[in-house]
Amino acid sequence: AQKITQTQPGMFVQEKEAVTLDCTYDTSDPSYGLFWYKQPSSGEMIFLIYQGSYDQQNATEGRYSLNFQKARKSANLVISASQLGDSAMYFCATRGFQGAQKLVFGQGTRLTINP
Amino acid sequence: DTEVTQTPKHLVMGMTNKKSLKCEQHMGHRAMYWYKQKAKKPPELMFVYSYEKLSINESVPSRFSPECPNSSLLNLHLHALQPEDSALYLCASSHASSPPQHFGDGTRLSIL
Numbered sequence: 001a002q003k004i005t006q007t008q009p010g011m012f013v014q015e016k017e018a019v020t021l022d023c024t025y026d027t028s029d030p031s032y033g034l035f036w037y038k039q040p041s042s043g044e045m046i047f048l049i050y051q052g053s054y055d056q057q058n059a060t061e062g063r064y065s066l067n068f069q070k071a072r073k074s075a076n077l078v079i080s081a082s083q084l085g086d087s088a089m090y091f092c093a094t095r096g097f098q099g100a101q102k103l104v105f106g107q108g109t110r111l112t113i114n115p
Numbered sequence: 116d117t118e119v120t121q122t123p124k125h126l127v128m129g130m131t132n133k134k135s136l137k138c139e140q141h142m143g144h145r146a147m148y149w150y151k152q153k154a155k156k157p158p159e160l161m162f163v164y165s166y167e168k169l170s171i172n173e174s175v176p177s178r179f180s181p182e183c184p185n186s187s188l189l190n191l192h193l194h195a196l197q198p199e200d201s202a203l204y205l206c207a208s209s210h211a212s213s214p215p216q217h218f219g220d221g222t223r224l225s226i227l
Binding site: 044 | 157160165171203207211215216219223
């Protein structure tokens with residue numbers, strides 16, 4: 001079984017600052033993936049970044065980076081130089097690579113970027 | 116614009132109506148998914164199709180009936196829904212055994 005915990009229901013950040021969204025996970029799968037998705041108020045789920053459990057380096061995609069600490073079971077999302085358009089709900093998710101192709105999501109963090 | 120297209124974007128229906136949600140992707144993905152998302156909650160998996168065969172049904176009531184006519188199309192047939200079924204319905208697709216899942220914009224469903 002897998003579980004994702006996002007402990008920050010809401011965050012408020014000034015524009016251009018960096019922001020870290022916390023995510024811890026629990027899984028019994030020996031290999032797994034960790035994902036971050038962004039969901040604006042319009043509803044679409046936008047894939048941001050992926051980290052495989054055996055990847056040696058932390059994933060980066062433009063302004064997004066994933067701070068993967070396997071021993072701590074954490075997969076925090078770092079957004080550099082935040083922009084007003086980053087205001088949205090952010091979900092951390094995990095999927096094991098054995099058995100069902102099921103994404104398990106955390107409860108989400110609502111990020112608000114202030115001008 | 117997403118590469119997974121869902122229609123309609125909004126749907127209002129009565130409890131006795133029959134309607135269908137449609138999802139289409141042309142990325143060559145062989146796994147397709149339906150999720151249900153209530154307000155301020157994360158998406159919850161409903162169904163998974165892998166190579167056009169139903170591989171996961173998360174104990175979804177029979178008033179929701181999925182169909183995968185071909186590798187690009189996924190439908191969700193709705194019949195005799197309840198008000199608590201009002202939600203955002205998201206479709207996603209992925210390569211069969213590798214991440215990530217790419218989502219459509221969703222259909223906002225309201226049951227009167």
